[in-house]
Amino acid sequence: MKNTFWSSQVQSTELLYYSRKEKFNKDNRNDWFKYFKIKNGMKILEVGCGGGLFTNMIKLYFPDCEVYGIDIDDNHIEFAKKRCAELKLDVKYSVADINNLPFENDMFDLVFSHTVVEHIPFDIFIKEQKRVLKEGGRLLIMRVDMIKKNDKPFMFLEDEIGELFSKLEYKEREPVAKYLEDPDKTMQRLSEYNFKNIDLKFERIVYYSPDTQPNRKKAIAQIERNYLTKLTNALFCLERANNGDIVKEQMLDLLEKQYKERLRLYDNKSKIFDFQSSIMIFISAKK
Numbered sequence: 001m002k003n004t005f006w007s008s009q010v011q012s013t014e015l016l017y018y019s020r021k022e023k024f025n026k027d028n029r030n031d032w033f034k035y036f037k038i039k040n041g042m043k044i045l046e047v048g049c050g051g052g053l054f055t056n057m058i059k060l061y062f063p064d065c066e067v068y069g070i071d072i073d074d075n076h077i078e079f080a081k082k083r084c085a086e087l088k089l090d091v092k093y094s095v096a097d098i099n100n101l102p103f104e105n106d107m108f109d110l111v112f113s114h115t116v117v118e119h120i121p122f123d124i125f126i127k128e129q130k131r132v133l134k135e136g137g138r139l140l141i142m143r144v145d146m147i148k149k150n151d152k153p154f155m156f157l158e159d160e161i162g163e164l165f166s167k168l169e170y171k172e173r174e175p176v177a178k179y180l181e182d183p184d185k186t187m188q189r190l191s192e193y194n195f196k197n198i199d200l201k202f203e204r205i206v207y208y209s210p211d212t213q214p215n216r217k218k219a220i221a222q223i224e225r226n227y228l229t230k231l232t233n234a235l236f237c238l239e240r241a242n243n244g245d246i247v248k249e250q251m252l253d254l255l256e257k258q259y260k261e262r263l264r265l266y267d268n269k270s271k272i273f274d275f276q277s278s279i280m281i282f283i284s285a286k287k
């Protein structure tokens with residue numbers, strides 16, 4: 001039987017994919033890609049790969065690497081395979097549980113995850129990743145730091161949109177990030193699993209800041225990616241809410257007006273310096 005729990009209850013595949021595409025792209029790649037420490041020829045696995053944004057990107061830049069992605073959600077893997085075929089890349093995707101990885105012992109040079117560790121009990125999260133890593137292979141755990149930031153999103157119609165969101169009624173909402181811990185606790189646990197060279201890095205990634213872009217093409221691309229993330233988020237929330245139909249038209253209309261206003265301001269050369277960022281935590285260790 002198909003498992004579509006994550007894509008139907010927590011985040012749709014499209015929302016996952018477009019929100020990642022907004023955050024991690026070729027313009028800010030220097031800020032985050034370095035933490036993967038990839039060399040050509042490596043065997044690499046991503047666990048909980050969602051729509052496959054990272055794995056596709058790795059294969060694109062390091063075509064001689066053998067790249068694998070697993071996720072428990074059938075819809076995510078179906079999407080990842082389709083996107084990979086469209087990009088004419090050869091990434092090996094499969095539906096699998098992190099607790100039972102379909103790979104031999106000591107197979108990978110790098111095993112990584114992005115925003116997965118906080119959703120799974122640590123012993124289950126780590127046991128199989130350690131098994132499939134080569135001796136001396138590298139584990140990379142990425143997640144977002146939830147601390148308060150001083151971002152300044154584009155505020156036009158934002159209160160009106162927020163008010164519509166607050167009207168949505170859900171049957172029940174799945175609690176997420178049930179196993180969120182401070183980084184020191186994660187490092188302590190890695191040490192108990194005999195990982196070596198445990199390391200911690202923080203990096204703030206600015207992924208939306210149209211007025212500081214070097215040219216119009218890049219600025220417009222950011223405004224469009226931002227709109228796409230907001231739109232896919234709204235569509236997912238509307239679909240899951242009991243009363244989504246009542247506010248749908250108004251919500252989509254406001255989002256489109258907000259997007260068009262941002263484009264207009266940009267083309268009008270009215271600088272407002274709105275920006276959005278994410279503080280990333282990178283924990284790495286060697287087996």
Ligand SMILES: C[S@@+](CC[C@H](N)C(=O)[O-])C[C@H]1O[C@@H](n2cnc3c(N)ncnc32)[C@H](O)[C@@H]1O
Pocket residue numbers: 006007016017020047048049050051070071072073076096097098099113114115116119120
């Ligand atoms: C917050 S999402 C992150 C997805 C992807 N890493 C990204 O950042 O776009 C968490 C992912 O973990 C996957 N997941 C949850 N439990 C899992 C398990 N037991 N085995 C494999 N994947 C799992 C979900 O299906 C979901 O795709």
